[in-house]
Every structure is written in structure tokens, then in C-alpha cells.
Amino acid sequence: MPRVRRGSGNCEDRRGELWNSLLDAEMNVRFWSLISRRYGRWDKLFKLVVAFSSSGTVAAWSFFEAHTSYWKSFSALACVASIVHPFVASTEQLKRIYGVIGEWQKIAKKYELLWAKGQDLSDPKDWREFEKAKQAESLMAKEEAGLPVSDALLKKAVEQVNRKHGNFRDNKGSDI
Numbered sequence: 001m002p003r004v005r006r007g008s009g010n011c012e013d014r015r016g017e018l019w020n021s022l023l024d025a026e027m028n029v030r031f032w033s034l035i036s037r038r039y040g041r042w043d044k045l046f047k048l049v050v051a052f053s054s055s056g057t058v059a060a061w062s063f064f065e066a067h068t069s070y071w072k073s074f075s076a077l078a079c080v081a082s083i084v085h086p087f088v089a090s091t092e093q094l095k096r097i098y099g100v101i102g103e104w105q106k107i108a109k110k111y112e113l114l115w116a117k118g119q120d121l122s123d124p125k126d127w128r129e130f131e132k133a134k135q136a137e138s139l140m141a142k143e144e145a146g147l148p149v150s151d152a153l154l155k156k157a158v159e160q161v162n163r164k165h166g167n168f169r170d171n172k173g174s175d176i
Contacts, residue, residue: 025133042089093148
């Protein structure tokens with residue numbers, strides 16, 4: 001998954017690093033949710049076309065007897081849909097996307113809880129929790145491998161996080 005880094009290497013304190021990580025996690029939740037919505041719609045459309053073509057055959061015989069060219073065209077469309085469906089929006093792919101969303105939600109929640117404490121992560125226990133979340137975040141690249149991506153949806157996800165947080169401002173109000 002493409003990452004949107006906001007200068008985490010330039011953060012002078014741990015709280016800034018936590019803020020950047022929180023924003024990245026939220027952006028990933030939104031991005032993968034947008035991806036799942038897009039491919040979920042494709043999945044439903046493909047299934048609807050195939051279902052209609054198979055169950056509508058008997059019910060629509062009288063109509064299609066009079067309009068054979070419509071039936072031939074629709075049958076061809078259903079055939080193409082059944083062939084293309086596994087490559088565009090397979091059930092396995094959607095399950096993987098839903099799993100990625102769930103993992104990013106867990107990571108984002110960990111960052112939110114640490115952020116809500118209002119500390120600079122100087123407590124070793126909090127720092128360990130932050131490191132665990134960062135480790136989980138680094139494992140996400142493997143989970144995301146081979147899944148569809150979209151620059152347009154990435155931009156939309158970033159815009160949503162910008163609207164929520166005021167253009168990725170850090171806890172001191174300066175741009176990150």
C-alpha cells in the first residue's frame with residue numbers, strides 16, 4: 001500500500017511520531033474502506049448479472065422468444081461477467097481487504113489510545129505499546145501485497161483525514 005509520510009523523520013519528539021503514525025493509520029483505514037466499497041460494488045454487480053441470467057431464463061422465455069437478439073446479448077454479457085468476476089472482484093480478495101481494514105482499525109485504535117493519554121511516550125510501557133503498534137504496521141505491507149490500489153482513492157482518503165484533523169497539523173499546530 002502506498003504510504004503517505006508526513007516527515008516522520010523530522011519529528012523532534014515522540015509525540016510527533018505518534019501523531020504521524022495515528023494519521024497514517026487513519027488514512028489506511030479510510031483508503032482500504034474506499035477500496036472495499038469499490039470492489040464490493042463490482043462484486044455485487046457481477047453476481048447480479050450472473051444470477052439474473054440464470055434465474056431469469058425461465059421466467060423471461062416469452063419475452064426473449066420475441067427478442068432473441070436481447071437474450072443473446074445478455075447471455076454474452078453474463079458469460080463475460082462470470083469469467084471476469086474472479087479477476088476483478090473475487091471473494092477471496094474482498095475477504096483480504098476486509099481483513100486489512102480490521103488490522104488497520106486495531107492499529108489506529110492503539111495510536112488513538114496512546115494519543116488520548118496526552119503524554120510524550122516517556123513512560124517505557126507506553127513506548128513499548130507504540131513500538132508494538134509500529135511493528136504491526138510494518139507487517140501490513142505483506143497483508144496488502146497484491147491487493148488493488150488507486151491513486152484517486154488514496155487522494156480521497158488523505159483529503160478525508162485532512163478534513164478531520166485540519167491538514168495534518170501536529171499537536172503544536174504546525175505543519176508536519
